[in-house]
Every structure is written in C-alpha cells, then in structure tokens.
Amino acid sequence: MLAATAISQNATDPLSGLELRDVPKPTPRPGWSLVRVVASSLNMHDLWTLRGVGHPADRLPIILGCDAAGYDEDGNEVIVHPVLGDPDAGRGDETLDPNRALLSEQHDGAFAEYLTVPTRNLVPKPEWLSFDEAACLPVAWTTAYRMLFTQAGITAGDRVLVQGAGGGVASAAIKLAVAAGAVVYATSRSEDKQAEAENWGARSALFTGERLPEKVDVVIETVGEATWSHSLKSLRPGGTIVIAGATSGTNPPADLGRIFYLQQRILGSTGCTRAELVAMLRMMEATGVRPVIDRVLPLEDIHKGFQLMIDGGLTGKVVIHPPAPHQ
Ligand SMILES: NC(=O)c1ccc[n+]([C@@H]2O[C@H](COP(=O)([O-])OP(=O)(O)OC[C@H]3O[C@@H](n4cnc5c(N)ncnc54)[C@H](OP(=O)(O)O)[C@@H]3O)[C@@H](O)[C@H]2O)c1
Known part of the structure; x- marks a missing residue:
C-alpha cells in the first residue's frame, strides 16, 4: 500500500x-x-x-x-x-x-x-x-475542545481570545467557543483570515498583536513566542491562558511579575480523552458546527x-x- x-x-x-x-x-x-x-x-x-x-x-x-x-x-x-x-x-x-x-x-x-x-x-x-x-477532528478539534471546556471551563458570556485564527486548532476554537455562547476575539496575520474568523462568528478579528477593545477571560494560545506577550496583556486579572502549542517558538519572556500581580493562570493542554471526542461529537450535532x-x-x-x-x-x-x- x-x-x-x-x-x-x-x-x-x-x-x-x-x-x-x-x-x-x-x-x-x-x-x-x-x-x-x-x-x-x-x-x-x-x-x-x-x-x-x-x-x-x-x-x-x-x-x-x-x-x-x-x-x-x-x-x-x-x-x-x-x-x-x-x-x-x-x-x-x-x-x-x-x-x-x-x-x-x-x-x-x-x-x-x-x-x-x-x-x-x-x-x-x-x-x-x-x-x-x-x-x-481527532487532533485539532479535540485539542480546541479540551482547551475551552475541560481546561478553561468556559461558559456562555465569557470573553475568549483565539490567537492565529487560520490554524487548524484555532479555527476549531473560534467555532466551538462561538457555539458555546462566548464573545470571541481572534487575531491573524492575514486580513482574509480575519474576515473568515468574523464569518465564523467572532465579534472582532484583529491583526496579530493589535490591542483588543476589552480584556478577555480566556486566551486560547497555540502560536507561542509571536503572540505570548499579547496574550498576557489581553488577559483580565484572574483570567486563564490555555496553551497547547508554540508554532513560532517556545521561549518568550515569561513576564512573571504580570502573572503573579494579576493572578493569571496558565494551563497546558495536550490531546484529549476518548470521552471528550465523543462529547464533542454530541456538541457538534446539537449546534451544527462543522x-x-x-x-x-x-x-x-x-x-x-x-x-x-x-x-x-x-x-x-x-x-x-x-x-x-x-x-
Ligand atoms: N498539544 C496538543 O495536543 C496539540 C494539538 C494540536 C496542535 N498542537 C500545536 O498547536 C500549534 C498549531 O497547530 P495547528 O495544527 O493548528 O497548526 P496550523 O494549522 O499550521 O496553525 C498555526 C497557526 O499559527 C499562526 N502562526 C504561525 N506562525 C505565526 C507567527 N509567526 N506569528 C503569528 N501567528 C503565527 C497562524 O495563524 P495566522 O496564519 O492566522 O496568523 C497559523 O494559522 C502547533 O504548534 C501544534 O504542534 C498541539
């Protein structure tokens, strides 16, 4: 074969x-x-x-x-x-x-x-x-599902920033978060991908690194070095960054002072369980998200x-x- x-x-x-x-x-x-x-x-x-x-x-x-x-x-x-x-x-x-x-x-x-x-x-x-x-679904979509629902535990009305809108994980995160009733912001290097993100239901999509109109409760991060500082700055006190990838590099400045002073939480995420895949399929059927x-x-x-x-x-x-x- x-x-x-x-x-x-x-x-x-x-x-x-x-x-x-x-x-x-x-x-x-x-x-x-x-x-x-x-x-x-x-x-x-x-x-x-x-x-x-x-x-x-x-x-x-x-x-x-x-x-x-x-x-x-x-x-x-x-x-x-x-x-x-x-x-x-x-x-x-x-x-x-x-x-x-x-x-x-x-x-x-x-x-x-x-x-x-x-x-x-x-x-x-x-x-x-x-x-x-x-x-x-098995890798990109389930990773986004676990980041949003298992790790960050988002609920309807949460404000969620997704970095790198065009990515496999990121596009899934935008669609799943919108379906869950979150207010979603996205960033991308490309204007076309920003427009796509807004078509998928993001409230607003901006250029990578651009200031958001408000602080968010949760950041979905898979880009790494190129967006890490923006992720920290975009997060409200007590908010959560979930990180599952670092396409642009793994070692940005940690900015520890900001993290402890604003009591921010940083959670790693990798893969998903079989049960999460099954639950995500139920959510996709219920919401029509594809x-x-x-x-x-x-x-x-x-x-x-x-x-x-x-x-x-x-x-x-x-x-x-x-x-x-x-x-
Ligand atoms: N932990 C896990 O279980 C798990 C699972 C899946 C993926 N991952 C990791 O997550 C990352 C994304 O995976 P993927 O499959 O979604 O990849 P992908 O489809 O290639 O998406 C990567 C996205 O990152 C953004 N990006 C890349 N370089 C950038 C830069 N220099 N500046 C700003 N944005 C940049 C791009 O967004 P724009 O083009 O829109 O700017 C791109 O769409 C990878 O590192 C992968 O290894 C981890």
Missing part, C-alpha cells in the same frame, strides 16, 4: 525527509483493529516529527498522520481517537498516562491506505458527518499540502485521501 513515511529529519528542510513509499499492508495484533483509511488530515505535529522536534530519530522510518476516518474490518464507519494511552495510568485520563503516545509517535500513522490501532480507539462516525469532516476545510488533496500531493502549511497559506484543515486500496 502507498504511505507517506518519515525517513529522516531536517530542522530547516522538513519535507526532504518525507517519502511516498510502497509498504506492506499492516496486520493488527490482538486487541487492535485494522482500519481502511478514507480520509486523514495534516497537522503541525507531522512537521515537528520531520524537523526532529519531540520525535527520536531511532523511531524512523514511521508512517506519519495523526488523524483518520474510515472503515473497520466489519464495515463500520469509524473515527480514530489518536491518543494511545491507558486511562488507569493517568488517573482516569489517558492524556495523563506518562507513556501515552499520539498516533505516528510510536506506531505507524494514518497517511496510508490502512492503519492498525487499539480497538478501544475506534469511535463510531456519526452519519451526519462526512469522512472529510471527521478526519479534521470543521473548516481549506482543501482536499490526494496522498500523492501531500508535500504540496505541507508546503502550504509551512508558508502559512491555509485557513483550516487540509484533508488527505489515500488511493483506493489494493485488494
């Missing part, structure tokens, strides 16, 4: 280590299931692996791809929950299992015709959701999709279709 495989790592030229290869169809081990992939989607996580960030070189080659929707061996439509972990080892939360791994970290991922995952990680795909939409898809590409064009992501040219998710499987 055809698969997009990380074969080497390069901090400045990550796509040089991504190869489309013919590999054997996988066989599930006991307790695991074979999934025929109908759709997957790109995440920054794939680029971090190719850059050598957070992924040891001795785990190469490995098939990339953290998101998958497809069919199980019985023909059921499924979404793959991408966090492989033991809830018991994380006090009931598999994302807190010290040995948890995201799909494509320790096991082959979803940029292929088939993948195998623990059967527990299969979630029924609702019929009201297309395969393309379903493939956007993912933002920038484009759909065949697996053969995956390099093009990642280049657009590197160039910052995307609004929302890039969905990947593997070729029809060999029999």
